[in-house]
Amino acid sequence: MDRTRLQHLLARESAEAERRNPRSKAAYARADHLFGRVPMTWMNKTAGTFPRYLGTANGARITDIDGHEYIDFCLGDTGAMAGHSPEAVAAAVQRRFAEQGGATAMLPTEDAEWVGAELTRRFGLSHWSFSLTATDANRWAIRLARAVTGRSKILVNSYSYHGSVDESLIVVGPDGRGASRPGNVGAPCDVTLTSRVAEFNDLSQLERELAHGDVAAVLMEPALTNIGIVLPEPGYLAGVRELTRRHGVLLINDETHTFSAGPGGCTAAWLLEPDMLTIGKAIGGGIPAGAYGLSAELADRLLGRSDLDLVDMGGVGGTLAGNALSVAAMRATLEHVLTDDAFERMGKLAERFEAGVQQAIDAHGLPWSVSRLGARTEYRFASPAPRTGTASSEVADPELEDFLHLYLANRGILMTPFHNMALMCPATTEADVDAHTDVFSVALAQLIG
Missing domain, CATH: 3.40.640.10 (Type I PLP-dependent aspartate aminotransferase-like (Major domain))
Structure with a gap:
């Protein structure tokens, strides 16, 4: 992978995030009485120089205070697996x-x-x-x-x-x-x-x-x-x-x-x-x-x-x-x-997500892999997928993760900031999954050049 190209793309997406989110940027700058400027310091684990601020949330959708709507695959890093405010x-x-x-x-x-x-x-x-x-x-x-x-x-x-x-x-x-x-x-x-x-x-x-x-x-x-x-x-x-x-x-x-x-x-x-x-x-x-x-x-x-x-x-x-x-x-x-029927449907959506990501990875000849656990799917920068925690830690690529997170967020798709995880909830749709597949495929095309 051309790291210079990756750094250029990351800088471009970071600048776009700042342009798109002036209210979130200003809110972060004003948060002088919060330790680390956020309610919990882990909220600083975000691509870019500031977090997006929550406006509203419902089902599988989040809107930030700048008015941008996102398909939410983060879902509170599992905390909102039932969807927002069911x-x-x-x-x-x-x-x-x-x-x-x-x-x-x-x-x-x-x-x-x-x-x-x-x-x-x-x-x-x-x-x-x-x-x-x-x-x-x-x-x-x-x-x-x-x-x-x-x-x-x-x-x-x-x-x-x-x-x-x-x-x-x-x-x-x-x-x-x-x-x-x-x-x-x-x-x-x-x-x-x-x-x-x-x-x-x-x-x-x-x-x-x-x-x-x-x-x-x-x-x-x-x-x-x-x-x-x-x-x-x-x-x-x-x-x-x-x-x-x-x-x-x-x-x-x-x-x-x-x-x-x-x-x-x-x-x-x-x-x-x-x-x-x-x-x-x-x-x-x-x-x-x-x-x-x-x-x-x-x-x-x-x-x-x-x-x-x-x-x-x-x-x-x-x-x-x-x-x-x-x-x-x-x-x-x-x-x-989170009923038995809901889990069955969420699992099928995750299968669709997994297939779309794998197809994009294969189309660009990347040595990456996809792992799925029921309604949860994650893409990894290694193939085959790591078999131990230490091996998994060693294939992390923070710069690449930040690019993908920012690229997706700037186009209305929210992933878990800690890693490349996507979770389905009862309100997630096939159209939501396909939207990620389309944007992810374009991101890889720009990454490879």
Whole structure:
């Protein structure tokens, strides 16, 4: 690839973004009282010199404050997988907050049992508790795992994503040993004191790490997502389950992103049998919500422990967790929006997206690939697609990603800023998918020259 040409195109698209978005640029410049000029510093992860500011959003469409409409394939990096403000969720939130009141009263609602039963139907785990984020669900699952096993360490896959959980910020270093993930902020201790790490799709490395006998749980995504989609090889997940059982280690599936695989995520689609499962983002239809599930056997073991304070100061709480508003949103999302039928349709749209991208890649002779996980599709700058998180990290190309993100955004298509991910929602259409294919194909033609 001609890098000089790429840099010229990137500069052109960046200048066009500034020309098109004067109100967003001015709003960013005025944000003197925000740390990093944004509500959360990760909002600075954007192509160009400033983020676009949200005006309105509905279904699969976003409009920024400069009046530009976008087909939204980012969907809040999975948080809006139900689409923006789906009607059933909006009605449930309005009813709970404005009509019934008591959005947060430290009292349970009957909706909670309905949501728990539905999560059991989808994922198989029999007992559920709620949080506000998947990060907290993971933190609390880790505490429970340590309590019930008496072991201190957590094993994760290199470059997996579990929010800002301290124990997960570990990667396989150049020497094959665990090392702190680059850029980790304010780590409370050397991450190797709390964690072990193995490459995804590497059972021998996993077995070597579990053999130390100090791992309480393997916390993993059934497919890596936030470093680019890395799919499990045949037999890998079954091997993980066999090794964890052999070594007395609990298995926690984080389905926050892999929920895209179907109504019960990868756990249902691939008949997995975790001891715990964590999920967040999408299940609230845009309202902050998370959950963690436990097997019946594990729940009984924990509830039978009189030495564990699971009621007050046990570290598995949060005053707003399980609040009536979040639970109402979860029920509406699962009952009426992210249904079995919706997932079937979203999966077919993702197949169409995948085929269009692959056709464009082949037409221009690029050594790239496309990976899909249900309703989620991603194109990678490598062929074949990487099989481990470290390999996936190594083929990242920030300059190329920025060009594609800006080119698409300047023409009304929004992708996830962290990577080249596209997600379908119930409101996405075939015309939306085809619009991306057309613009993406032109972008590649200009890139190749």
